[in-house]
Amino acid sequence: MKRIESPKNARVKQWKKLLTKKGRDETGWFWLEGFHLVEEAVKSNAPLVELIVDEQTAVPPGWNVGDVPVAVVTEAVMKAVSSTETPQGIAAVCRQLPAELDGVKTALLIDAVQDPGNLGTMIRTADAAGIDAVILGEGCADLYNPKVVRATQGSLFHLPVVKGDLAQWIARFKERGIPVYGTALENAADYRTVRPSSSFALLVGNEGSGVRREWLEMTTENIYIPIYGQAESLNVAVAAGILLYSLRAMR
């Protein structure tokens, strides 16, 4: 197998395009890197297009990668295409993930969360809390932004994450008798007054402005987390963690 040595190689240029939203939209692919993430993709039977390793790195023999092609590149090429400062020697191109949302009983709805770290961390938290799906409304960071992918720590392979119209989803959950809880600072109830349940949807919002008022008017109930000190608010990913773990029925 011939290794790729030039950062100007056509394949390398194609990979680099995946670091932009435009490039991802055009191809329907995304880029992921580092052992942990690529391993999660392999273990989850994600639709990998190809694996990329540098000369110092081999695909671990235990990985079942089937007939996914493996490209070998120089360390310089890996560095050129990597979205991190210190690439780990392994990366992959993956098709954007299909998502099946029938019968979802618990969901995290996210309105316009723009920080990639926050968005990825919330997907990871929803996974940890055993939530069935995550729905991203308009104005959220792109799910396949490498920083979002990294912050999920692989959880995007574990549960369906879809873009959607939050108004439709709120209505759909309510029709099915599933309560939808918005998060708000005013006209809201202390979150501890809500009894844990095996079906609910939680709606969290933008870092600065919170959940859009329109959506808050559609929810079953709005809740807040009390602030005991002088902080104005909690980080949205921390708040989502506290609420998801409080709302879900214990096992």
Added chain:
Amino acid sequence: MKRIESPKNARVKQWKKLLTKKGRDETGWFWLEGFHLVEEAVKSNAPLVELIVDEQTAVPPGWNVGDVPVAVVTEAVMKAVSSTETPQGIAAVCRQLPAELDGVKTALLIDAVQDPGNLGTMIRTADAAGIDAVILGEGCADLYNPKVVRATQGSLFHLPVVKGDLAQWIARFKERGIPVYGTALENAADYRTVRPSSSFALLVGNEGSGVRREWLEMTTENIYIPIYGQAESLNVAVAAGILLYSLRAMR
């Protein structure tokens, strides 16, 4: 007042040094920027050394800044010294904060958390949860790193945050009859088995390796947050939020 026009001006060079740990250690000062942070510093009577504004910006008349000097700089200078891409036109130099820890009843102890965003977010969360103090063990990111300061959203002005020897602090809390809860994945109890209390210390650890084993052996009890999905773990700042809100006595 003469405005500063050159990024090579001696004052500008001194400010830039505050973006490095060495520069902060030598002066005992730190740099903060943006309206919200500087306002929090002013409101909290933080020991400001000087305020810096660009030509488009004025110190709001409602702020009580006493005789703290105000330097006016060009937008180019502000951009040169800023730690962010799009500076907000106001910044400040502040003396590193004194901290009084007598009589602390609730504390968050942090072992070697290296990500500045995680560290700052945990300080913000401890503030929100009404915790009395945060103690940073060896190996933590520097409290006065501009990214940490920004992620605290001003909470570093609201509660004492100190560097300390975690072994000593664990011993000290236990001597005072205050339970210390470590976080661990093994040999630990479900966090919901711990009754909320008005005095406790919570010990969280490094993103990859968790709390150092040595410290875990010193705690009163170790606790974990159950993982219901396929995620391997929770982000440390999210975990700290869930635990602090669960452990503290409700009001």
